[in-house]
Amino acid sequence: MRLLHTSDWHVGRTFHGRDLLVEQEAVLGGLADLVSDEKVDVVAVSGDLFDRAVPNPEAVAVCARVLERVRSAGARVVITPGNHDSAARLGLFGGFAAAGGLHLRTKVAELHQPVLLADAHGPVAVYGIPFLEPDTARHALGVEARGHAAVLTEAMRRVRADLAARGGRSVVLAHAFVTGGEPCESERTIAVGGVQDVPGAVFDGIDYVALGHLHGQQTLAEHLRYSGSPVAYSFSEARHVKSVWLAELDASGLSGVERRLLPVPRELSALSGELEDLVLDPAHTPVEEHFLSVVLTDRVRPLDALRRLQVRFPHAVRVEWRPEGGRDTELRFAERVRGRSDEEIACCFLEDVRGEPPAGRELELLREAISAAAREGDS
Template sequence: MRLLHTSDWHLGRSFHREDMLGAQARFVDHLVETVRAESVDAVLVSGDLYDRALPPVDAVALCDDALKRLAAEKVQVVVISGNHDSAQRLGFGSGLMDAAGVHLRADPQRVGEPVLLADGTAVYGIPYLEPEVVRTRWDLPERGHTAALTEAMRRVRDDLKNRDAPRSVVLAHAFVTGGEASDSERDISVGGVASVPMSVFDGVDYVALGHLHGRQRMSETVRYSGSPLAYSFSEEHQVKGAWLVDLQDKAHAEFVEAPVPRRAARIKGRLDGLLTEERYAAYEDHWLQVTLTDDDRPAGAMDRLRKRFPHTLALAFEPESATADDRSRTERIRDRSDLEIAYDFVKEVRGAPADEAERDLLHEAFESCRQAEAAR
C-alpha cells in the first residue's frame, strides 16, 4: 500500500502580496503527476487545504479541480480540516463525496470511523480539534490540545480493537512537542500550551501530521510533510514536497520534492554593497527580504534595490550603530502568543501595561474569536 502524505496547501494565500495561486496550481499538477508515476494508492492531506475560513472563489475552484483530478486517477483521497479551514464548509457534502473516493473528515464525532483502503488498511482522519469546543462536547476533564487528542486517539484505538485491519494510519493537525515552527503558522496555543506529546499517537503504523510548514521526521512513523510552498522568509532553507510512504512490515518513507516557483531568501548589508558586490548576484531572481544596515536610512532604497533585485518584497532597517534591540519584529514575536503580543501593543501605544481587568477582557475576546471561528 503506497500513500502520498501532504498538508498545508493554504490555497488562496499570498506571499507578501504576491499572488501564489499559479504556483499552487503547478503544485497540484505535480501532485497528480506523482500519483500517476509512483502508483499511489491513497493521498493524505493533513489539514489547512485553504488559508482562511472563507477562501476566495479562485482558491475554491482550484481545490475542486485538484480533488476531481485525483478522483479521476482512482486513488482514495483523505482530507482533514485544519485550524485555517472552516470545518463546516470543508465538510459540506462529505457523505456524497465518499462515494467518489474523496473522504473529507471535518467532524470530530467521526474520528473513530476509518476510511478503509483496498487492502483493509484503516485510515483515521482527526480534524483540527478546537480544545474548548470538544471539551464540552466530549465532557473532557481537562482543557487543552493534549486532552482533546488523547480522547480522539482513544476512540481510534477502540475501533481498531474490533477491526481486523492489517495496518492503521492517522491524519492529525497539531503541534507535536519537539517540532520546529516557522513564521507562517497561526498560533494554536491554549493557556500558553500549544504542543502535544508524540506518545499521544502510539499504537498506529503511520501518523501523517499537518500544521508545521517544514518537513520533519519526529520518528520513523510520525512525520510532518510541511507546506508545498514557502509562505514566510523563515522557510528559506526548507525543502518543499510530500512524503511517499510504503506500508509493508513497517512504514518506509522517502521525500518527493515539489516544484519551486521562485526561491525565497533573506539578505542583509549596506545598500551600496548589496547593489554592487558580486556575491549577491545569486539572489537576483529570488523573492527577497532585505535588511539594510546603513547608519542613515538611504533615500529611495526600495526602488534602487529593485533595479538589481526586482522581486524584493520586504525591507527593514537595522543600523549597525544602533544600540537598541536589533532583532527583526518577526524574531521578537516568534515565541510569543497572540495574547502576549496584544499586551505588548497596549503598553506600546499607551505607555503603561494593561491592568488585570483589561488583561482578562483581552483573554475573553481572544477565546471568543477562536471559538467563533471554529464554529463556522
C-alpha cells in the same frame, strides 16, 4: 498500499503581499504526477487545505483543479481540516464527494469512523481527526480536562476502540503540535492557555500517523511525521527542503517511508549592505528573481528603498534598516531625554528615525515650531 502524505497547502495565502496562486497550483498540481509515477493509492492531506475559513473563489478554483488532477491520476484522497479551515464548509458535501473517492473527514463525532481502503493484504482503516479546538471539542467529546492533549487523547481512545473491534492496519491524519516538533514563523499558534503540545505517545499503536500544522518536514518517529507545507510562506522557511512523504504498508503494517522532493517555484534569499552597492554589485545577479529580504546598512535611511530595490530585484518584498554599528536602543526614554532641551530632543528623534539630524532651513523651521508651541503654552 502506497500513501502520499501532504499537508498545510494554505491555498490562497500570500507572501508579504504577493499572490501565490500560480505557484501553489504549479507545485500542488505536480502531486498528480507523483501519484501516477509512484502508483500511489491514497493521498492524505492533514489539514489547512485553505489559508482561511472563507477562501476566495480563486483559491477554491485552484484547489478544485488540483484535487481533480489527483483523482484523475488514480488516487483516493482523504482530507481533514486544520486550524485555518472551516470544518463545516469543507465538509459540506462530504457524503457526495466520498462516492467519487474524495473523503472529507470533518466531523468530531465521526472521527472514530474510518475510511476503509483495501489492497492485496486486506483493509486499511484511515482515520481523519479534524483540528480539535480544545474548548469546543472537549464538550463534543465529553472531556473534563482542558487543552490539546486532553481532547486528542480522548479522540485516539475512540480510534483505538474502533480499531480493536475491526483489527487490521491503520493510518491516522491529525493536525496538532506534537512534542519535539520545530515550529517556524509562518504557523498560526494553536496554544490555549499557553499549552499546545501533545505527546507523541498519544498516537502509539498506529501504523502511520500523518501530521499537519508545522511547515517544516520532520520525523518524530518512524511512524510519526510532519510532511510540512509544499510552498514556503515565510523567510524562516528558507532552509526547508519542500517535499512529501511516500509511506508503504505491507501485510504487517508500515514497511517503509521515502521522501519525494517538490519543485521550488521561487527561491528565498536574503541580502545585507548599502543600497547603492546592492543595486549595482554584479555578485547579486543569481538572486535577482528570488523572493528577497533585505537589510540596509546605510548610515542614513535611504528614501523609497523598496521601490529602488525592485528595479533590479522585482521580488524584493521586505526591507529593514539597520545602520552599520547599530544604535543604542536600550536606554529608557526618561534617561535619554533627561537634561535636554526641546530642540535637542526633537533633533535626536529625527536623527534616530532617519539617520541624520536636521540642518539648514529644516532646523530653522523646527526652532520656529518649538517657539510657537512654547508661546501657546504660556498664553
